[in-house]
Amino acid sequence: MRKYASWLLASTLTFAPMFAHAAVPAGDYVIGFVTDSTGPLAAAGQSFTHGAELAAAEITASNYVAPGAKLTLDIKEAAGDAARSIQDMHQFLADRRVIATSCCILSPIVNSVKPVIAEKLALVVYGATAPGLPSPPWVYSVTALPGPKDTETAATVAKALKPKTVAYFVSADNDAFKARMAAAEAAVKQTGATTAAVISVLGTDTDFTAPATQAMGANPDVIMVYTTQSPAVGIIAALRARGYKGAIVGNDVLAPAAMWKKIGAPLVGVPFPLSFSPDVNQSAEAKAFVAAYTKQYGNPPDLYSAQGYQAIWLIGQALHSMDGQPTREGVAAALAKQTGIDHNVYGGQAVKNGQAEVTGLTIVNWTADGTLAAWKAP
Amino acid sequence: MQLLLEQVVNGCAIGALYGLFAIGFGLVFATLGILNAAHGTYASFAAIAGYYAVVYLGLPFVPAMVLGVITGAVLAVIVDQIAFQPLRKRGAGMLGALITSIAFWMILDSLAGLATEQQSLSFPAGTYPTWIIMAGSVPLPAMQVIAIVSLVVVTVAIHWLITRSRLGAAMRAVGWNETAAQLGGVNPRLVILATASLAGATSGLAGVLGGISTNNVSFTLGEGMLLKGFAAVVVGGYDDVRGAAVAGVGLGVAEVLSAQYISTSMRDAITYALLLSFLVLRPRGLFGRTSFMRA
Amino acid sequence: MSMLLDWWAAYESTLAFAIVNAFFALSTYAVMATGILSFATVAFAAVGGFLGVQLLAQLGLPLWIVLPGSAVGGCAAALLVSVVFLRLESHWLALASLALILITRILVLNAPALTGGVNGLSVPVEAPFWLLLVLLASVSVGFWRLSVSWYGIAARAVREDPAVAGSLGIAPKTIQLIGFAISGAMGGLGGVLLAMTLQFVSPETYYIPVAFTMIAAVVLGGSYHWTGAIIGALVFTALPQIMQAVVPQVQNVANGLALLLIMIMLPRGLIDPRAWRIRRALRDARR
Numbered sequence: 005m006r007k008y009a010s011w012l013l014a015s016t017l018t019f020a021p022m023f024a025h026a027a028v029p030a031g032d033y034v035i036g037f038v039t040d041s042t043g044p045l046a047a048a049g050q051s052f053t054h055g056a057e058l059a060a061a062e063i064t065a066s067n068y069v070a071p072g073a074k075l076t077l078d079i080k081e082a083a084g085d086a087a088r089s090i091q092d093m094h095q096f097l098a099d100r101r102v103i104a105t106s107c108c109i110l111s112p113i114v115n116s117v118k119p120v121i122a123e124k125l126a127l128v129v130y131g132a133t134a135p136g137l138p139s140p141p142w143v144y145s146v147t148a149l150p151g152p153k154d155t156e157t158a159a160t161v162a163k164a165l166k167p168k169t170v171a172y173f174v175s176a177d178n179d180a181f182k183a184r185m186a187a188a189e190a191a192v193k194q195t196g197a198t199t200a201a202v203i204s205v206l207g208t209d210t211d212f213t214a215p216a217t218q219a220m221g222a223n224p225d226v227i228m229v230y231t232t233q234s235p236a237v238g239i240i241a242a243l244r245a246r247g248y249k250g251a252i253v254g255n256d257v258l259a260p261a262a263m264w265k266k267i268g269a270p271l272v273g274v275p276f277p278l279s280f281s282p283d284v285n286q287s288a289e290a291k292a293f294v295a296a297y298t299k300q301y302g303n304p305p306d307l308y309s310a311q312g313y314q315a316i317w318l319i320g321q322a323l324h325s326m327d328g329q330p331t332r333e334g335v336a337a338a339l340a341k342q343t344g345i346d347h348n349v350y351g352g353q354a355v356k357n358g359q360a361e362v363t364g365l366t367i368v369n370w371t372a373d374g375t376l377a378a379w380k381a382p
Numbered sequence: 383m384q385l386l387l388e389q390v391v392n393g394c395a396i397g398a399l400y401g402l403f404a405i406g407f408g409l410v411f412a413t414l415g416i417l418n419a420a421h422g423t424y425a426s427f428a429a430i431a432g433y434y435a436v437v438y439l440g441l442p443f444v445p446a447m448v449l450g451v452i453t454g455a456v457l458a459v460i461v462d463q464i465a466f467q468p469l470r471k472r473g474a475g476m477l478g479a480l481i482t483s484i485a486f487w488m489i490l491d492s493l494a495g496l497a498t499e500q501q502s503l504s505f506p507a508g509t510y511p512t513w514i515i516m517a518g519s520v521p522l523p524a525m526q527v528i529a530i531v532s533l534v535v536v537t538v539a540i541h542w543l544i545t546r547s548r549l550g551a552a553m554r555a556v557g558w559n560e561t562a563a564q565l566g567g568v569n570p571r572l573v574i575l576a577t578a579s580l581a582g583a584t585s586g587l588a589g590v591l592g593g594i595s596t597n598n599v600s601f602t603l604g605e606g607m608l609l610k611g612f613a614a615v616v617v618g619g620y621d622d623v624r625g626a627a628v629a630g631v632g633l634g635v636a637e638v639l640s641a642q643y644i645s646t647s648m649r650d651a652i653t654y655a656l657l658l659s660f661l662v663l664r665p666r667g668l669f670g671r672t673s674f675m676r677a
Numbered sequence: 678m679s680m681l682l683d684w685w686a687a688y689e690s691t692l693a694f695a696i697v698n699a700f701f702a703l704s705t706y707a708v709m710a711t712g713i714l715s716f717a718t719v720a721f722a723a724v725g726g727f728l729g730v731q732l733l734a735q736l737g738l739p740l741w742i743v744l745p746g747s748a749v750g751g752c753a754a755a756l757l758v759s760v761v762f763l764r765l766e767s768h769w770l771a772l773a774s775l776a777l778i779l780i781t782r783i784l785v786l787n788a789p790a791l792t793g794g795v796n797g798l799s800v801p802v803e804a805p806f807w808l809l810l811v812l813l814a815s816v817s818v819g820f821w822r823l824s825v826s827w828y829g830i831a832a833r834a835v836r837e838d839p840a841v842a843g844s845l846g847i848a849p850k851t852i853q854l855i856g857f858a859i860s861g862a863m864g865g866l867g868g869v870l871l872a873m874t875l876q877f878v879s880p881e882t883y884y885i886p887v888a889f890t891m892i893a894a895v896v897l898g899g900s901y902h903w904t905g906a907i908i909g910a911l912v913f914t915a916l917p918q919i920m921q922a923v924v925p926q927v928q929n930v931a932n933g934l935a936l937l938l939i940m941i942m943l944p945r946g947l948i949d950p951r952a953w954r955i956r957r958a959l960r961d962a963r964r
Contacts, residue, residue: 042492042929044602046500081921081928086875086882091690091918098686112797116877119803176647177786177795204646210596210606213526214392214638215646221385234502234598241504241597245512245523266504267597417771419889468941476768477714478944481896481936484889488933609779609885616772651787654780661773662761 028326030072035060035319036080036096036125038107038117043083045109047262048233048308052130053079054301055312056106062296063320075320078102084109086116093120104322104335106315108132111180118143126322126336130315131308134180138358141340146314146360148279148307148350150256151184156365157277158188158228161253162195164381167225169200173215173239175231176204184255185230192228200224205235216242226251233257237267244270260306264374271370275379279362280310280349283376290349310349314360317347387520389638395526395595397634398533402588403607404614404626405540406458406581411620413557413577415476419483420461421611422604423490424582425589428454429599430497432590436509443510447590454586455579461486462578470574494601502600510594525595532591536584537627544623553577557621613653617660688918689806693874695914696809700867701891702898702906703820704860709900710829711849711856712836714767716888717758717774718864720781721751723883725865726872727785727792733802733873740802744812744866751865752858759857763850778888785880797879804873812870813907816863820903823859832856897939899946908947 037056040049056077062068063075078099080092089107096102097120104126108114111134121127122142129137129145138145162170170192175181189199201222203215216239219227227243229236229252236257243252254276257263264271278284282294282304293313297305305313322338323330330338345353345360352363367379407421432450435441441449465482511524544550555563556573564570588607593599610633618629633653640652704718725747732743758777762770785792792798823829831852834842839849872878890913898909916935920928945951 042495042500046495047502050500081925083929085886086877086879087694088917090875091694094690095687098683098688100683112877112879112881115797115799116875119799119876179796206646206650208606210592210598210603211392211396213395213523213595214389214641217385217388217392218642221388234602238597246521262501266502269507411768415768417768465937465941469944472944477709477896477900478940480714481893482940484893485933485937485940488936489930492927492929492933612772612775613779616769616776620768647787650779651783654776654783657776658780661765661769661776 028070028073028323028328028330030070030074032074032076032101033069033103033323033330034076034078034099034101035316036093036099036102036105037077038082038089038092038105039079040082040084040109042081043085045084047260048109048131049084051260051306051308052109052312054297055305055309055314056130056316058293058297058300058309059313059316059320063316068320069323073323075316075323077316082107082113084113086113089113089117090120093117093125097121097125103330103332104128104319104339106130106312106319111137114143125332126319126339128315128318128339130311135183135359140358141336144318144339144355144358144360146311146318146345146353148256148311148362149359150277150279151180151187153277153279153365154184154230154255155187155191157275157367158253159191159195160367161226161251161275161381162192162197165226165251166195167197167251169222169224170197170226170228171201171203171219171222171224172199173203173205173219173227173229173231173235175207175235177206178232181230181232185228188228188230197225205231205239207232207235209235210238212238212242213246215239216246216248219243220246220248224250226253228253230255231257233263237263237271240274241267241270256307258370259368259376260308261304261374262306264370268374269372272372273369275367275369278307278366278368278376280305280307281368281376284366284368284378285349285351287349287351289347290351293349314345314348314353318342318345318355318360321346384519385642386639389642390635391520391522391526393635393638394631395529395634396638397631398529399588399592399595399607399630400610400614400633401533401627401630402529402536402584402591403611404618404630405536405623406584406588407608407611408615408618408620408623408626409540409577409584410581411615413553414462414466414574415557416466416479416483417476418581419480419608420465420486420490421483421581421585422606422608423487423494423601424454424457424585424604425592425607426494426601426604427457427490427497428586428589429593429603430494430503432593433503433505433599436505446509447587450590451583451586454589455583457490458578458582458585459575461490462574467574491601491605494604498600500600502598502602504597504599505594525591529591529595532587533627533631536587537623540580540584540623549573549576613657616657690874691915691918693804693806693809695911696813697867697871697874698890698894698910698914699813699907700816700863700870701887702894702910703816703903704863704867705891705895706900706903706906707859707863708853708856709895710836710903711832711853712767712839713853713856714771714892715762715774715857715860716771716892717755717762717777717857718860718867718891719778719883719885719888720758720774721754721861721864722868722871722887723781723785724754724868725751726868726878726883727798728865729869730798730800730872730878731791733800734798740808744869747869748862748866751863751868752861755857755861755864756854758861759854762857763853775888778883778885782880782884785883793879795880797877797882800872800876800878802873803876804870809870809874812866816866817903817907824903828852828855893936896946897936899948899950901945902948902950905946905948912947 039053060075060077082089106128109131111132114132114137127143174185252274254274258276326338350362354361368376369379371377410418428450431453432446435446435449466479469478513524515522552568552573614630618625641649708715728750729743729747732738831847835849835852894909894913895906899905920931924931
């Protein structure tokens with residue numbers, strides 16, 4: 005069924021423009037893919053990589069780029085380390101088969117590989133969330149930027165629950181989260197709620213009992229959490245363990261199924277905005293993606309898998325739009341012409357100034373049976 | 383006042399874990415002269431073993447904890463025998479052992495990552511005690527009480543062992559000078575195995591308790607403890623377990639209170655400023671003896 | 678030919694990192710040669726690195742000022758630190774130098790005007806490969822001259838037995854102070870070269886992993902001869918790249934095992950002057 009669906013999809017996408025120009029010749033097209041599948045970011049890193057692998061396999065199987073054209077990933081490990089990412093990129097530069105690259109979960113690492121590949125090799129960022137990373141025609145990002153969605157979610161929840169005071173948790177060592185929290189706080193203030201406390205935590209923190217005690221000491225009506233993944237789940241678990249009964253607002257780091265498996269019950273009813281989830285996204289592409297991914301890797305995809313998947317589909321689409329032998333410059337120029345990703349799991353994905361944008365806002369929460377459902381104001 | 387008391391309790395509970403971890407780290411350093419970079423991985427593996435015992439074998443909390451502690455001890459002995467014993471035989475000194483411990487750190491961290499599929503796991507709710515004692519208006523959650531009691535018991539027991547028992551005398555003798563101890567009729571092999579397993583067991587205990595109370599069972603658990611335990615050893619001094627215990631609790635309380643009343647971003651600065659001033663002003667730790675001299 | 682060029686392009690950056698690590702290893706070797714285990718090189722590298730980046734980016738100074746400037750900065754930091762460190766007994770010194778790395782990171786994080794804070798700074802100038810090679814060659818000449826000088830002999834005596842060295846009229850603390858000064862200069866230079874090779878610096882650039890890398894490089898290569906530091910840095914930098922190509926699934930386990938095996942087989946490192954002397958003596962005896 006899935007094969008049929010993707011074949012149908014691929015054929016409509018492929019054959020329509022095929023008559024317009026001569027396609028890319030058959031051959032082996034290699035994308036250099038820097039992964040962080042070990043080290044501190046390993047969990048997310050594996051999701052990104054699995055999504056990308058699946059996209060490459062689908063593009064090849066459906067002859068999407070051109071009949072007989074094979075898209076392969078050359079995956080090199082960087083373990084979240086800037087120096088190793090740079091070395092990997094240098095190896096891709098030297099490998100003449102590599103026509104485009106994809107990398108990076110951490111924004112500082114994107115900044116340090118950018119000068120390496122500058123003007124030589126196109127890069128599609130799959131995971132780093134800092135705004136302003138893309139610079140066409142060489143650097144693109146398919147990361148679903150969470151900032152604007154956080155602000156909307158905070159405002160929506162504040163309007164529904166009408167809190168008088170709100171306490172915030174923020175990752176003090178992460179500028180992206182600091183900006184997200186500041187924007188959310190401003191939106192909440194417009195609804196008339198005051199700030200009871202801002203509690204900062206660090207990415208490497210492990211104990212959250214004391215910060216939870218601090219937040220509860222400020223006696224807020226709602227607690228909003230803008231931190232990286234392990235602090236976010238730690239904070240929510242600690243708040244509930246210490247008996248906090250009020251509302252908590254989270255962010256998209258709570259979405260992976262592994263987080264439910266890890267923390268469980270304390271997450272129930274915590275609203276957060278979401279770009280992708282197998283439970284919520286129900287388009288034909290999304291269903292096909294979920295089914296294929298689950299079959300291949302034994303667990304359903306998460307928002308990170310979706311981003312890895314879209315990164316490779318964006319490159320595939322650029323190749324598909326070209327005719328003649330693709331060069332590195334040609335791929336970059338073709339990427340610059342893409343205004344959206346046609347094959348996407350979100351139900352719409354425009355590309356503006358090198359940044360792919362996910363349209364629409366979905367606020368979800370975990371339910372007691374371990375699935376995600378659209379959040380409803382109580 | 384209420385908040386202050388609650389935070390002091392929180393600080394003591396975190397500090398108890400630092401202290402437990404630091405005792406083992408300091409013990410190996412003082413007796414065997416090894417700066418063991420792999421010490422944190424014992425904690426990670428103990429927590430992972432405890433987790434699997436609870437989730438897959440369905441063991442209750444106490445046996446799972448014991449299993450974790452044994453895992454820590456066994457691992458410490460294996461690492462010692464593979465990584466340190468060959469060097470010891472050749473008299474290669476502290477440097478070689480540091481490097482082989484780094485090697486084991488790389489290996490075990492990577493294996494721990496594979497064992498949890500690179501995820502950070504948590505003990506499921508209901509597999510560990512969650513009762514709360516009310517001391518007046520201050521809540522004392524079970525895991526915090528267990529951590530603090532464990533630290534007190536372990537510190538008293540090991541301090542007694544080292545200062546009063548024959549094994550302890552032998553350990554001190556080996557720490558002073560291994561050759562001289564051997565001439566005096568001490569079996570250094572036995573002392574080495576006892577020290578390694580004791581250190582692994584305390585690290586394992588800290589790992590299981592820390593894995594539960596911080597919702598983090600993964601290879602990052604040990605790494606975090608390694609830095610904090612290391613700080614506790616520097617402040618407390620490595621030749622006395624009481625120092626490591628007191629310093630661990632002190633660091634925990636200082637951390638929590640500075641985050642509450644000053645700022646989170648200054649929290650680590652305060653911890654390490656404390657560390658620096660101890661190094662400059664009292665460079666042998668809290669209970670250090672100025673006459674201590676290593677051969 | 679084109680294959681060779683491709684290979685070179687692919688591994689040039691690995692070799693560049695190996696050379697940068699060689700400066701760090703030499704810095705660690707400089708103090709180890711006087712009998713001190715210190716991780717403080719990372720802190721000197723941070724001083725040299727951030728100082729150099731500021732000189733390059735803010736003042737736009739040329740390299741021939743920036744590189745010596747960073748070395749002097751590292752050297753000054755080393756002299757300052759050694760005043761406290763040399764009062765400590767050897768085990769404490771090792772612990773204190775680790776603590777210094779942690780403290781340095783906090784300082785770097787809390788001085789965003791100079792260091793860019795958590796976001797780090799990008800570095801506008803890349804270190805050309807020939808420059809790294811020339812610098813390493815000239816530093817090597819320096820270390821070779823030192824090793825055969827009075828200082829080199831005095832340092833060996835202090836390392837073997839400070840008390841005996843003292844009775845021979847060598848002041849151990851002075852020798853160790855000089856060792857720290859050399860270490861600081863090498864660390865500072867390595868710091869700015871690392872920044873220029875990465876083209877980006879952040880608090881994580883100069884942190885615990887670098888410390889363990891350089892210590893492992895020195896001991897692996899052989900801590901009894903200055904060439905050991907360079908060889909060790911080369912091996913230790915190339916190892917992850919090789920393991921990635923050979924056994925990608927368990928590369929970290931393989932790295933660790935390789936390190937473990939080398940240390941157990943050759944506890945004095947790959948370059949071991951004593952083994953050479955023994956071999957030469959045996960050969961002479963047979964003659």
